[in-house]
Amino acid sequence: MITDFNALVNLGKNLPQKRLVVCGGENETVQRAVKHAADLGLVKAILVGPADKIRETQCKVGLEAEVVDAESREEAAAKAVALIRTGEADILMKGMVDTSVLLKEVVNRETGIRLSGLLSHVTVFSIPKLNRLLLATDCAMVIAPDFTDKVRIIDNAINVAHALGIAIPKVAVLSATEKVNPKMPSSEEAAALARHFAGSEDVIVAGPYALDNVISEEAARHKGITGGAAGAADVIVFPGIEAGNIFYKTVVHLADAVPAGIVVGARSPIVLTSRADSEQAKFYSIVLAMVV
Amino acid sequence: MITDFNALVNLGKNLPQKRLVVCGGENETVQRAVKHAADLGLVKAILVGPADKIRETQCKVGLEAEVVDAESREEAAAKAVALIRTGEADILMKGMVDTSVLLKEVVNRETGIRLSGLLSHVTVFSIPKLNRLLLATDCAMVIAPDFTDKVRIIDNAINVAHALGIAIPKVAVLSATEKVNPKMPSSEEAAALARHFAGSEDVIVAGPYALDNVISEEAARHKGITGGAAGAADVIVFPGIEAGNIFYKTVVHLADAVPAGIVVGARSPIVLTSRADSEQAKFYSIVLAMVV
Structure with missing residues (x-):
């Protein structure tokens, strides 16, 4: 039984590496959290969004990742969700994109990844x-x-x-x-x-x-x-x-709590932390998504 | 401006002493909180309830107070509220009595102490x-x-x-x-x-x-x-x-917070802490009621 975040990370280390796709991958805090997980061997990242901005942030952060170019946030959401749907990625993460834009693609009846229940x-x-x-x-x-x-x-x-x-x-x-x-x-x-x-x-x-x-x-x-x-x-x-x-x-x-948050009810867990969440909260959310 | 409870207590010390009536005065934690306020000269207490039990607790706690005997909790509530109504007491406090029993007397149209607004x-x-x-x-x-x-x-x-x-x-x-x-x-x-x-x-x-x-x-x-x-x-x-x-x-x-709680909207403030609240919380609630 997992009673703290260190144990959660250790559990993640014993699982096969997951492929994490970030919608709006140009966000720096998100890239830092992903790098933390990648450095531990937990995930391999795919960053979707404006390729030039993504690469600019990558230079700063030092995150190695596949990049999928998308001009608009809507395009980024569609491409990121498609990667989950086709089985090319295991975990979806919200980066620099409005929650509403991402979820609209997630729940799309034709191309989305919602299961029969509730997100x-x-x-x-x-x-x-x-x-x-x-x-x-x-x-x-x-x-x-x-x-x-x-x-x-x-x-x-x-x-x-x-x-x-x-x-x-x-x-x-x-x-x-x-x-x-x-x-x-x-x-x-x-x-x-x-x-x-x-x-x-x-x-x-x-x-x-x-x-x-x-x-x-x-x-x-x-x-x-x-x-x-x-x-x-x-x-x-x-x-x-x-x-x-x-x-x-x-x-x-x-109360100095650290949160890890995910959306469940879709084909893959979705890391959906808010802009205000810390890098640490984002990192633990990725690990939580790995384990679920 | 009062920014912490010490300042609240100091403000209370500069005000005239208030008469505090406790409905269900036999409760020990309540008596200890009242004694704390009485020792600082903030209040003078009247304890309403079964006189023998009240005096038993007084022996333990060392609280000097007037005692008004009441056999049932309903009688205690009626007598305590009457003391506010007649101007013989300034603050009402809940002791060993159900909130519903006390408030029923407070809102009684004939004998209660509710003002025109909302409690x-x-x-x-x-x-x-x-x-x-x-x-x-x-x-x-x-x-x-x-x-x-x-x-x-x-x-x-x-x-x-x-x-x-x-x-x-x-x-x-x-x-x-x-x-x-x-x-x-x-x-x-x-x-x-x-x-x-x-x-x-x-x-x-x-x-x-x-x-x-x-x-x-x-x-x-x-x-x-x-x-x-x-x-x-x-x-x-x-x-x-x-x-x-x-x-x-x-x-x-x-988050280690200390609460002070009162009910407002009646002729006097009512100290209505719950059984689970600490002596400290009850003491600060009394001081808050003094000041309001």
């Missing part, structure tokens, strides 16, 4: 105050998930947890309380999601929970909450993107 | 990574606020900010993005709230914001976001109680 974002956090990795979903992608979407969001997260060696992940569906309250729809939905997954052998889904009772054993004990995901969740599921996004920003900016 | 919860956080206090609302009380409720939640928070000496508080209305997105109602509501308060002279209300852009100057600069509450909000307003509650739990458990 959702899974973040793996390393947080100094926790002695394990914490998965969180969805902090960045699915705007207004309904019940079926949430089932799929959880399914996607379970796959990531299993890939990290967590045999029976404890998935906590969050609300603002641990009691079902008809005035708080998120608490009722959490209970319904727990019922939906009841009886599964390879996952425990429980809720509703207030956050403290699934990240702190002491808080759970103090409130007399046991079983399910009490005290130590592996995965937290947010009631909506606002809460997820606020959690993400809070732990990164106020 | 809402304001938390003041001291967070190690920030060099100022951060106000947050509503993390604990109003379950499903509509637009009018949110206006009142903001009004209540502005009053607290002014009491802390922040002449023109920067209030950031949060969403998961800083762009208005019709698919994300919280972003549209944030923009509408900003419009509602436009032109106010004693407050700046702006939004929507993703959290990072109002707690981190660097994040705001990186995204080119300026003006309004960019970089340094004094008050953050959550889209709903789930996001607020998750933020509260995250900063307390993962």
Whole structure:
């Protein structure tokens, strides 16, 4: 079981090298993160985008990679996604391109790479105050998930947890309380999601929970909450993107957390870090995509 | 302007002593926090509840206080609220009593102490990574606020900010993005709230914001976001109680934050910390209530 990012990197080292295609490969921070992964032998890179700009950055960064020229960002997205579709690359990464432009190609019915389920974002956090990795979903992608979407969001997260060696992940569906309250729809939905997954052998889904009772054993004990995901969740599921996004920003900016983020639900994992994410966060996201 | 809890305590010391009534005064952690405030001369306490149990705890803690006997928690709530209503006490504090029992008395039309607006919860956080206090609302009380409720939640928070000496508080209305997105109602509501308060002279209300852009100057600069509450909000307003509650739990458990929390909108501030809050958090909440 992977409990920190060093162990994640070691797991990646034991896997066959993957081919990583970067859409908008001219971005310097992205190239540095890719170089870090390439130097460890984890990936071989293909950079798609304006060839002259890509090569300019390569000179600075020293990254060796195949270059595929594309004049516009739309062209870059189409070419990068095509490389996944044809099996010439294993992992897709967002570089200097708007998320909307890249995802439009990903979900294209004719030429895209979406599977039958839902694309959702899974973040793996390393947080100094926790002695394990914490998965969180969805902090960045699915705007207004309904019940079926949430089932799929959880399914996607379970796959990531299993890939990290967590045999029976404890998935906590969050609300603002641990009691079902008809005035708080998120608490009722959490209970319904727990019922939906009841009886599964390879996952425990429980809720509703207030956050403290699934990240702190002491808080759970103090409130007399046991079983399910009490005290130590592996995965937290947010009631909506606002809460997820606020959690993400809070732990990164106020709790020194390092995030690794990928989009799952497509034929390949997609590394979709934001411009504001650090080189380190981008590197760990690449390694996470390798392993999933 | 008050930028940390020490300054808050010093401000309290310069104010006339207040009379604090505790509903359910037999709780030990509450008594210790009250003793701390009493020893500094900030408050004089009245403890309402089962007299024998209250005195038992007093023996342990060493808190001198007037005791008002009440057999049931309902009776304690009624007697404590009555003391505020008749002007015999200035601050109401929740001790060993369910929040619902206490608030039922607070909002009673005949005998309660609610003003015409909305009761809402304001938390003041001291967070190690920030060099100022951060106000947050509503993390604990109003379950499903509509637009009018949110206006009142903001009004209540502005009053607290002014009491802390922040002449023109920067209030950031949060969403998961800083762009208005019709698919994300919280972003549209944030923009509408900003419009509602436009032109106010004693407050700046702006939004929507993703959290990072109002707690981190660097994040705001990186995204080119300026003006309004960019970089340094004094008050953050959550889209709903789930996001607020998750933020509260995250900063307390993962970012070593100390919270002080009160309910505002009644004739007196109400110290309404939860059982899980520390003695320190309860003490600072008392001081906050003194000052507001």
